[in-house]
Amino acid sequence: MGNKERRKEQPTSQKSPSSSSPLSQDRDRSSQEPQSLRVPSTKHIPINLNGFIDLLSEFYQEIQSSKQELPDETIELISHTLSYARLRLQGANDDDSIQSHLVALTNLSRVIDSAHPIALFGIGTFAMFEVCCGSFGNWQRHLHGARSLLDLHCTNKAELDALTERIPGLADVLAYLVWFDVMGTLNRGDNDLIFDNWHRKILTQDFLDWVxxxxxxxxxxxxxxxxxxxxxxxxxxxxxxxxxxxxxxxxxxxxxxxxxxxxxxxxxxxxxxxxxxxxxxxxxxxxxxxxxxxxxxxxxxxxxxxxxxxxxxxxxxxxxxxxxxxxxxxxxxxxxxxxxxxxxxxxxxxxxxxxxxxxxxxxxxx
The missing domain is CATH 1.25.40 (Serine Threonine Protein Phosphatase 5, Tetratricopeptide repeat)
Structure with missing residues (x-):
């Protein structure tokens, strides 16, 4: 997914919080809905691993420059997840990279527990590396976590559109996830799609053209x-x-x-x-x-x-x-x-x- 990528680190045995952290259905959804962030100017980002990290970086810059208040843990999540992703892409396999991995996982677990939709950026990052580095086709655990969190915020396409309009870059993250869902299901042959038809409508012609x-x-x-x-x-x-x-x-x-x-x-x-x-x-x-x-x-x-x-x-x-x-x-x-x-x-x-x-x-x- 890009010609400038470098060697990966050895995976750790840490369990993904996107699959292990329960999401309570009775949380107050309205308290977790972010206010609208300023939508950045449209810029083409490649559909690949480097492009995903660029997407994460752009979102981090967006929330830093935005005047809207966000919970501290969501900003920390994007910061630590971005650091982890960059180290992973560089192939770092030292104490710093392991620590970065654990910190990102801890932050992700905390934000998932609060049911904030910005956690989807963290889940998407770990899903991306699972696709690249995990057992081929067995990508569903992070996707299940993303679907569970998404269900707390939207139950139809109109609500999904409203959510992605408030959070720049989220539609791009979700496009990766629904693509991984279809490809992984085909590879496994189990017919267990995680996302619904209305979720898949988020896939654009540009995404399909790129792949x-x-x-x-x-x-x-x-x-x-x-x-x-x-x-x-x-x-x-x-x-x-x-x-x-x-x-x-x-x-x-x-x-x-x-x-x-x-x-x-x-x-x-x-x-x-x-x-x-x-x-x-x-x-x-x-x-x-x-x-x-x-x-x-x-x-x-x-x-x-x-x-x-x-x-x-x-x-x-x-x-x-x-x-x-x-x-x-x-x-x-x-x-x-x-x-x-x-x-x-x-x-x-x-x-x-x-x-x-x-x-x-x-x-x-x-």
Missing amino acids: GCPPDTFELFVYLAKGEHDLDPIDLSSRAMQQILRINTNNLTDVSLADVAYRGSAAIISFARTAKGSLSPSTQIHADVISSMVDKVCDAISKMPTSSRFYVHLATSAYLTGMHACTGDQCEVVRGYWRNCQLCDFPRYPDGQEQCERRWREKGII
Whole structure:
């Protein structure tokens, strides 16, 4: 998520307060609602790890310059979380970085206990590092914490809009979280989405453009993550075919390659789930289609420059493709993707390759 990132520290065993600190539903919500902060001038911030830290930094500058009063613990939270994130990005692994981690966690726990929505910036930061450095796809504990806190402040899109208008940058933080929710659910295959449809409306076209995912493909990802295909496999097959028909393999720009990877992986998982629930004798046809799509996605990933802004965002596509690889050559492309992600200035997805290798051994491919 950015070419200037550095080595990470070793994770500590500290439990996340976003999952362990209970949120009482009978708190006085009105006392926790912040007054409106001055909205800064619109400035494009990349959708990646560095961009998220820049977002956090901008918000810290905003609350420092704002004349609105905020609880001291919320300002301390952003300050300490920003310090922790910067040290983590630099790869620091000394007493100072460990202390910074513990201080940020303590501050986050305190603000969560007060149910202040600014805690979402802290939860979002820890969620970001969990996505990069934790077990691939298992990103839900911080997301559950964010949803629980968010529920105390808004129960519909209008209330969410009002909250994000009062807190500059919050909409951007939540966009990351709903994206992680859909991608993680697809990777796990458990259909346990944490956020609702009205939460996902916070994802903008700019966000999807930055990560390279076509809007209609994201809609299919949501459809798959919600498990709606179990009710209508014919509809799912039609959606998968639509993705295939929209693939253009003749264009080798980064945008087009990302498009192929997303659309192809969506078609792969769609046909795989259709075949799994089908009683027809056409399973070999499904297998042939899936293998062909795996080839297309592998070709796109192998041609994508590792320096591309899209590269690290293709992890879910690589994972879903890897889970359905059936040849040694396909496995090698996916293996190379995970290795490249580990060779980034800030290594990420530490067990993505391991999960794929385990599947390949089970299938007897390797």
